[in-house]
Amino acid sequence: SAVISQKPSRDICQRGTSLTIQCQVDSQVTMMFWYRQQPGQSLTLIATANQGSEATYESGFVIDKFPISRPNLTFSTLTVSNMSPEDSSIYLCSVLWDSRSHGEAFFGQGTRLTVV
Amino acid sequence: AQSVTQLDSQVPVFEEAPVELRCNYSSSVSVYLFWYVQYPNQGLQLLLKYLSGSTLVKGINGFEAEFNKSQTSFHLRKPSVHISDTAEYFCAVSEGTSGSRLTFGEGTQLTVNP
Numbered sequence: 337s338a339v340i341s342q343k344p345s346r347d348i349c350q351r352g353t354s355l356t357i358q359c360q361v362d363s364q365v366t367m368m369f370w371y372r373q374q375p376g377q378s379l380t381l382i383a384t385a386n387q388g389s390e391a392t393y394e395s396g397f398v399i400d401k402f403p404i405s406r407p408n409l410t411f412s413t414l415t416v417s418n419m420s421p422e423d424s425s426i427y428l429c430s431v432l433w434d435s436r437s438h439g440e441a442f443f444g445q446g447t448r449l450t451v452v
Numbered sequence: 453a454q455s456v457t458q459l460d461s462q463v464p465v466f467e468e469a470p471v472e473l474r475c476n477y478s479s480s481v482s483v484y485l486f487w488y489v490q491y492p493n494q495g496l497q498l499l500l501k502y503l504s505g506s507t508l509v510k511g512i513n514g515f516e517a518e519f520n521k522s523q524t525s526f527h528l529r530k531p532s533v534h535i536s537d538t539a540e541y542f543c544a545v546s547e548g549t550s551g552s553r554l555t556f557g558e559g560t561q562l563t564v565n566p
Contacts, residue, residue, distance in 0.1 A: 340495075
């Protein structure tokens with residue numbers, strides 16, 4: 337399997353500021369996703385990052401709060417905007433290699449965000 | 453809409469004992485099923501998957517799971533656990549129609565004690 341790198345691995349941010357998380361894959365992938373894992377909880381899909389077009393957001397998540405870019409088939413960013421302590425979570429990038437993967441996703445190491 | 457229920461939030465066991473982590477799902481269409489493991493301060497790693505064919509699937513680290521369509525279950529088992537198996541385990545499902553979006557269960561914390 338290819339390598340999925342997320343940066344930063346962790347950060348402590350002031351409320352009201354924004355943080356951009358990067359996800360870099362060392363080979364081209366069909367689909368990229370962003371998940372949130374709140375403390376002690378499971379993973380919730382934020383959005384599907386679409387290459388060259390606007391991301392597809394899940395219910396409860398909006399572009400103004402979580403803008404996403406995907407300029408090519410190996411890179412995506414997630415921005416957490418105007419942060420509050422409730423945004424403290426682990427944010428995970430996930431990829432599918434091709435359309436036949438049927439959800440067999442691979443994950444980055446995650447970005448542990450603490451908002452103070 | 454699909455959903456996943458992991459019946460045990462925490463499972464403590466002794467080293468070398470067998471373990472079963474339970475997972476039930478609901479879906480109106482055919483599904484693909486997965487178990488992921490998350491070690492402390494790490495991302496998720498795929499343990500095993502069921503896409504089609506044999507209902508008993510074997511994964512890494514000696515784990516296996518059995519797909520039971522009539523009971524809509526996909527329980528994870530290991531005959532003898534090690535201390536290093538201590539981790540959070542997530543059951544996940546993707547539907548045949550979407551084929552890509554994963555829905556996760558709440559997770560089961562497996563703690564293996566000496």
